[in-house]
Amino acid sequence: MxxxxxxxxxxxxxxxxxxxxxxxxxxxxxxxxxxxxxxxxxxxxxxxxxxxxxxxxxxxxxxxxxxxxxxxxxxxxxxxxxxxxxxxxxxxxxxxxxxxxxxxxxxxxxxxxxxxxxxxxxxxxxxxxxxxxxxxxxxxxxxxxxxxxxxxxxxxxxxxxxxxxxxxxxxxxxGPGQQINRIRTITTFGLSESQAAEELKDFDSRFKEIKLGYRTLFPEIQVKLYITGSDQQHLENLEQEAVEWLVHKLGRNIVSAEGKSLPEHTARLLVRRKATLALAESCTGGLLAHCLTSLAGSSEYFLLSAVTYSNQAKQKMLNVSPKTLAAYGAVSEETALEMARGVKEAAGSDYSLSTTGIAGPGGATPGKPVGTVCFGLATPSALTARTLCFNFADRKMNQKIFAFAGLDLLRRQFL
Amino acid sequence: MxxxxxxxxxxxxxxxxxxxxxxxxxxxxxxxxxxxxxxxxxxxxxxxxxxxxxxxxxxxxxxxxxxxxxxxxxxxxxxxxxxxxxxxxxxxxxxxxxxxxxxxxxxxxxxxxxxxxxxxxxxxxxxxxxxxxxxxxxxxxxxxxxxxxxxxxxxxxxxxxxxxxxxxxxxxxxGPGQQINRIRTITTFGLSESQAAEELKDFDSRFKEIKLGYRTLFPEIQVKLYITGSDQQHLENLEQEAVEWLVHKLGRNIVSAEGKSLPEHTARLLVRRKATLALAESCTGGLLAHCLTSLAGSSEYFLLSAVTYSNQAKQKMLNVSPKTLAAYGAVSEETALEMARGVKEAAGSDYSLSTTGIAGPGGATPGKPVGTVCFGLATPSALTARTLCFNFADRKMNQKIFAFAGLDLLRRQFL
Incomplete structure (x- = not known):
């Protein structure tokens, strides 16, 4: 005991x-x-x-x-x-x-x-x-x-x-010779807790000595391994085996097998490649920039975020065309693409990411409900857009999932 | 009891x-x-x-x-x-x-x-x-x-x-006639918990029926009144009297006698005056924009934040002169003034606020330790700068106090 x-x-x-x-x-x-x-x-x-x-x-x-x-x-x-x-x-x-x-x-x-x-x-x-x-x-x-x-x-x-x-x-x-309790954290993004549990339903029968747990750090889900025993080497081997099994099961939804957050991990990928980043944020309102710049060392890769709420700011700062805004609206892949291109040019960065969407509670239009977000992503060689729609009733949750979904698009460029 | x-x-x-x-x-x-x-x-x-x-x-x-x-x-x-x-x-x-x-x-x-x-x-x-x-x-x-x-x-x-x-x-x-518990929250900024307690040390002898409490929601300090009794009208009068006494004692350090946060209260002041705001952020890295845009209705007054980390972005987005950057450095009142002026012009806003400073852990230079921050503030009629120095060892705390101190400068324009 x-x-x-x-x-x-x-x-x-x-x-x-x-x-x-x-x-x-x-x-x-x-x-x-x-x-x-x-x-x-x-x-x-x-x-x-x-x-x-x-x-x-x-x-x-x-x-x-x-x-x-x-x-x-x-x-x-x-x-x-x-x-x-x-x-x-x-x-x-x-x-x-x-x-x-x-x-x-x-x-x-x-x-x-x-x-x-x-x-x-x-x-x-x-x-x-x-x-x-x-x-x-x-x-x-x-x-x-x-x-x-x-x-x-x-x-x-x-x-x-x-x-x-x-x-x-x-x-x-x-003192030594005591029971050892190890906790290993794996960060995932893109699955709900019950989806992750479904994917991992065979875990318990396969790794009887490890207790599996889940912890939601919205919008990330951490998968936790609780490993208890007295033989350090045996526990380390067991942990390694379990992590490999998890990586195999959850694939690209695994952000970090070392429990790093999505912003931390993405920052590390950019620094490792000596690549620079610029952001053009509308609906995320500076949250994306804040997620990255709150980590030390961000000036190594982070050049600029243009938080352009008004259409005038989108035009003046990012060179978004008034015609695009009039024809497709601010929340559109067309605008997202021009924002990403504009901020990349202004900052002279290697990568850029743009967000434009509807965090709510107001702002919904026919065909574009609260929770809609368009991303533009520019890499050294390509410019792509993506639209996603989330179902959270809460403004802050929408902003957070928009920011993390954007970072995840960027992260997947490096897989 | x-x-x-x-x-x-x-x-x-x-x-x-x-x-x-x-x-x-x-x-x-x-x-x-x-x-x-x-x-x-x-x-x-x-x-x-x-x-x-x-x-x-x-x-x-x-x-x-x-x-x-x-x-x-x-x-x-x-x-x-x-x-x-x-x-x-x-x-x-x-x-x-x-x-x-x-x-x-x-x-x-x-x-x-x-x-x-x-x-x-x-x-x-x-x-x-x-x-x-x-x-x-x-x-x-x-x-x-x-x-x-x-x-x-x-x-x-x-x-x-x-x-x-x-x-x-x-x-x-x-049953009826029961005890009533009221809690009143007053938001303050600019005093530490012990400074606030020192200012309010006579409270207990003056308002024997009210219990005073403090809650640090860094960097704000909430002063809380816990009021218990059975006569609703008496409690309301007592609360009113206590709030007036607090306002008298704490003066301009009171942000909101209704417990609103500094971002909420500042947003409300801008909306009430139908005034618009633009930000130019360096050291706060988008946090100032995020504090404001996480509140619903921010598009009523918030136009733009240019999160300009690199010198190139400061020049290109905000028209900061390379000479100013070379002569005074990025962290200087001169640069802060040009950032505030530049973003106000770009956004066409009524007010603008800029931040440039050293959140740490790196970045300190002789005479500019970690914790130094310069603000530029443009109102419809004036352009002023201010330098403050904080002593938190933590990057996130520095960013947060920089953002709130900036908002507080803006808030005090409306007193």
């Missing part, structure tokens, strides 16, 4: 439902990867009594716990106090924690508000966990026979601290 | 972190709207002992609970059995539940697999909750002095059954 671990999320936003708790799922996956067995998640609000009670309960039930939230500078941040009460000790000033908070403000060139001093008041007996990206230091503390890790609720801070400090410490405690 | 309620999510996918539990937040919000006070959420996996134990614990702690998950036909669906164990009774066949499952399959024109009969086996003493959209009937059951509602984990089924059956039943129990 593996060591039992629990997860606690704190805060009135989560308790009252104003905020969905995504921290706990992330923490659970990380803990299980180290070979721990997560038995329970709990969430309580900013209430000292409730918080103390649940910490006590966990301390008597499990060997390890990760707590997120309630380490901020305000009066409703009560986690350190509750931990001290549960351990029947007091909170005291930790000079190294105070120095860390102060140096954070110094780095930001801002004076430290007096209220932030509270963040360095931790239960006696704690060991401080460094926060490289925020003001709230975390702390580790043994209460009864349970080792608690207290981390901030801000996902980015919590994740960095988990990766940098908590997980390495857990791995040291767990 | 309001009646205490709890929420329990079950299932190995949530326990292990493969799936983020969004049901519990939804249920919490609905329960609090009825005047109940949600004290705790819990989650356990498909383990009969754990499940029974947590149901017992809740039954001794709270008056009402909503449980989701574990009502399916497979062997790891154990909720009914655990509820029976917690109540020290047995599961028996409920003919009306069986009839409902059978009629569901009939409606779908599919034969009922024998395994689905299990879904009609419920703890003795339950009352069946109809499931209009799936096979799993729910059930209500009193255990100790707690009334439990057991619902399926599929969000669509859970929500329909909550709305149709559970919430009306709770409202009947709660």
């Amino acid at each position: 593996n060591t039992k671990a629990e997860i606690l999320a704190t805060g009135d936003e989560i308790r009252s439902g104003a905020l969905v708790d995504s921290n706990s799922a992330w923490i659970a996956e990380r803990l299980e990867e180290t070979g721990l067995f997560v038995t329970r998640h709990s969430c309580v609000g900013d209430d000292l009594q409730e918080l103390t009670r649940v910490i006590e309960e966990i301390s008597l039930r499990s060997s390890l716990a990760v707590v997120s939230g309630g380490l901020g500078p305000t009066s409703d941040d009560l986690t350190a106090q509750a931990a001290a009460l549960a351990k029947q000790t007091e909170i005291v000033l930790f000079p190294e924690a105070l120095a860390a908070v102060e140096s954070f403000f110094q780095k930001m060139n801002r004076p430290m508000p007096p209220s932030n001093k509270k963040q360095a008041m931790l239960p006696r007996g704690s060991s401080v966990i460094d926060n490289p990206v925020g003001t709230a230091p975390g702390f580790a503390l043994e209460i009864n026979s349970c080792l608690f890790f207290f981390l901030p609720g801000v996902p980015r801070e919590m994740k960095e601290m988990c990766r940098d400090s908590v997980l390495p410490r857990i791995e040291r405690i767990q | 309001n009646t205490k309620a709890e929420i329990l999510a079950t299932g190995d996918e949530i326990r292990s972190g493969a799936l983020v539990d969004s049901n519990s937040a939804w249920i919490a919000e609905r329960l609090e709207e009825t005047g109940l006070f949600v004290t705790r959420h819990s989650c356990v996996g498909d383990d009969l002992q754990e499940l029974t134990r947590v149901i017992e614990e809740i039954s001794l702690r709270s008056s009402l609970a909503v449980v989701s998950g574990g009502l399916g036909p497979t062997s790891d669906d154990l909720t009914a059995q655990a509820a029976a164990l917690a109540k020290q009774t047995e599961i028996v066949l409920f003919p009306e539940a069986l009839a409902a499952v059978e009629s569901f399959f009939q409606k779908m024109n599919r034969p009922m697999p024998p395994s689905n009969k299990k879904q009609a086996m419920l703890p003795r003493g339950s009352s069946v909750i109809d499931n209009p959209v799936g096979t799993a009937p729910g059930f209500a059951l009193e255990i100790n002095s707690c009334l439990f509602f057991f619902l399926p984990g599929v969000p669509r089924e859970m929500k329909e059954m909550c709305r149709d059956s559970v919430l009306p039943r709770i409202e009947r129990i709660q």
Whole structure:
């Protein structure tokens, strides 16, 4: 039996439902990867009594716990106090924690508000966990026979601290010879979850030692392999075999067998070929450019996106002919082709991609319902157009599927 | 004190972190709207002992609970059995539940697999909750002095059954004259959470009946007022008074006293003035355009964003002079001004905003560290530039704060 671990999320936003708790799922996956067995998640609000009670309960039930939230500078941040009460000790000033908070403000060139001093008041007996990206230091503390890790609720801070400090410490405690849990992620695009499950229905009988899971990160579907055992080499071979089987079954719908996203993978393909890209976006409104430029290193291949909403902008920026717009409309393959050609010429890029469509809720015309999108794609040697129609009722979902479908057209040029 | 309620999510996918539990937040919000006070959420996996134990614990702690998950036909669906164990009774066949499952399959024109009969086996003493959209009937059951509602984990089924059956039943129990819970959200930009808390430190002594909370939706900070009482008119007056006090204290840092986001609010200001906007984005890489165009109705005011990453694109699309680029560099107020002027002319817009900066991780030059951003802002009557420097280590955070800081410059034109 593996060591039992629990997860606690704190805060009135989560308790009252104003905020969905995504921290706990992330923490659970990380803990299980180290070979721990997560038995329970709990969430309580900013209430000292409730918080103390649940910490006590966990301390008597499990060997390890990760707590997120309630380490901020305000009066409703009560986690350190509750931990001290549960351990029947007091909170005291930790000079190294105070120095860390102060140096954070110094780095930001801002004076430290007096209220932030509270963040360095931790239960006696704690060991401080460094926060490289925020003001709230975390702390580790043994209460009864349970080792608690207290981390901030801000996902980015919590994740960095988990990766940098908590997980390495857990791995040291767990030691070698433990159960190994491997999770392999394969990114797919173009199949629904049930279509993917249908394609892979023989998996379970073929790979009895692997559990198959699906996770929708709209519009991508991640296929996940959960592999558990004790022989590292055997698990690696098994994983390799299973991945090959998946690649065979899902074919071109596999974006990345290493779990990279479609934008990441497409960017990598362009960089590897030293090719440059320009975009002409109408219905995607800058989302395509944003998906690519939010990744570091995008200036290596990304030259320009002309987000041309108005017809005037399409004409002036992309040299789309007013006749084409009048004869075929802005949402047409003809316009998409001229947009792609126009932006390629303006940017002097090797490739270009254009989008023009109807994300909704308004804008539908007879024969062109909400969800219609036309793409233009220019490669060094060819210019092609493609029309697709999606059925999502939601503007943001339409924009996202339009952007990803466009990237997928581009990706398939390189297969 | 309001009646205490709890929420329990079950299932190995949530326990292990493969799936983020969004049901519990939804249920919490609905329960609090009825005047109940949600004290705790819990989650356990498909383990009969754990499940029974947590149901017992809740039954001794709270008056009402909503449980989701574990009502399916497979062997790891154990909720009914655990509820029976917690109540020290047995599961028996409920003919009306069986009839409902059978009629569901009939409606779908599919034969009922024998395994689905299990879904009609419920703890003795339950009352069946109809499931209009799936096979799993729910059930209500009193255990100790707690009334439990057991619902399926599929969000669509859970929500329909909550709305149709559970919430009306709770409202009947709660009766009239119940506690009212109001939540008011005020959006701020430009202060950190601790700066906002410092400005508002007198709030608690001034408005004793209101609980103040903060929520960081980076880079915005939402200030939240949690107002509880029984006299609707009194609460409304109190809320109004508190909002006026906040507006006085936080001044121009308040984006929207109705909780609108900075992009939403800025869009509304433009539409109200029938003004049009064009953008020239370098470091924000399309994110500014995306923030605005992801909102419905953006074509009313949004004409164009030229996402010009390369110098060539800045020259060709925006008419930025090569001399300016050579003399001052791409990240300079001089370039930002020419970008703003260029895109305003190209689009024929009333306003324009440009961004050029260094989001990192690469790209820093002496005197221009990562986090530096220059804005150009053109109004119908003036052209101004502004340089800001932020200290986030993260590319995505820099892009986001650059985009929002730019929008905030535009918003303040209308104050």
